[in-house]
Amino acid sequence: MSHVKIWIHAVWTVKNRKSILTSGIRQDLFDHIHQNALSKQILMEIVGGHHNHVHCLFRLRNNQTIEKVMQLLKGESSFWFNNNNYSRLKLNWQKGIFCSKCE
DSSP: OOOOOEEEEEEEEBGGGOOOOOHHHHHHHHHHHHHHHHHTTOEEEEEEEOSSEEEEEEEEOTTOOHHHHHHHHHHHHHHHHHTTTOOSSOOOBOSOOEEEEEO
């Protein structure tokens, strides 16, 4: 059995860097991303960010790819946000992500 212990720091932004993640809803979104990750067996350590972007730290399992993890996190979080009437604006994530391996 393979053992993988790779920590990833990922950052992604709101489409066109719109500042829609206001302080009133930001923590709810971050909490939701964290809980959703854990429910999908993504070993999420922390989620944070600011008004137009998200940072997270997670550990890859041996059967996960960065691409698949980010697809699950970004897709589900925008769906959840848009269906919970947090804002008149729709949350769309910009394509692409920034990731770095943490030692």
